[in-house]
Amino acid sequence: MSEDNQKKTPAQGVPLNEDNYTHNIRKFHERKLDRRSFLKTMVGAAGVFAVSTLPWGAIAAKHLAEGSKRVYPERVIGSAADLPVGEALEFAYPGEHDTALLVRLGDGEYKAYHNACTHLKCPVFWDKAEGDLLCPCHHGVFDVRTGRPKAGPPRRPLPEIELAVKQGTIYATGVKRYET
Incomplete structure (x- = not known):
């Protein structure tokens, strides 16, 4: 393979030998977030939120179950x-x-x-x-x-x-x- 046909990496300072208009954009260190990854992130965040509200729900349920047993100071x-x-x-x-x-x-x-x-x-x-x-x-x-x-x-x-x-x-x- 001749030197002209070899691709040089962006680390060497020369863009890749490509025939598109985005050759000057470095794509190697970008994060990939496709639709599936996004949905996984959202489901995970919703799960964390749901689990974090459980203690408050337990306190509310206890308060409702106690009903008239709650004692107030005179x-x-x-x-x-x-x-x-x-x-x-x-x-x-x-x-x-x-x-x-x-x-x-x-x-x-x-x-x-x-x-x-x-x-x-x-x-x-x-x-x-x-x-x-x-x-x-x-x-x-x-x-x-x-x-x-x-x-x-x-x-x-x-x-x-x-x-x-x-x-x-x-x-x-x-x-x-x-x-x-």
């Missing part, structure tokens, strides 16, 4: 004498960063709900004039006696907080499980 909200009829008081329950709203409806009649709207978690406020709980973000309206939505985009009721009154002091004792 926490003092305030004095019944300090909250006039028709007024509301904001407090934190069950956690330090979980805000809630207590409304005194009458003598010895109290209702408390988490004050995060069930639509997009905007804060819910007490409207004394209308006697409803309002979400100003999307004009959601909740019934103060049941926590169920009356108007707006919310479809689920507000989570109700269980209360107890002992010797003139109002306590939060738990959170009612959501029932459809």
Whole structure:
């Protein structure tokens, strides 16, 4: 074979003796990713994602299976004498960063709900004039006696907080499980 017909490698600095227009592109160190390799990569990534969500699914299943067995701390909200009829008081329950709203409806009649709207978690406020709980973000309206939505985009009721009154002091004792 003569020297003119020999192919020289790109490592020698001379392009291959080819009759195409891509002779100046080095293809030797490129990664090959054909359709089959791409699909294998995607299936592998989906498998890793699925396996990584298993612990969270187990925690959720355990929480749903426990149901009403979940124990919440008893926490003092305030004095019944300090909250006039028709007024509301904001407090934190069950956690330090979980805000809630207590409304005194009458003598010895109290209702408390988490004050995060069930639509997009905007804060819910007490409207004394209308006697409803309002979400100003999307004009959601909740019934103060049941926590169920009356108007707006919310479809689920507000989570109700269980209360107890002992010797003139109002306590939060738990959170009612959501029932459809």
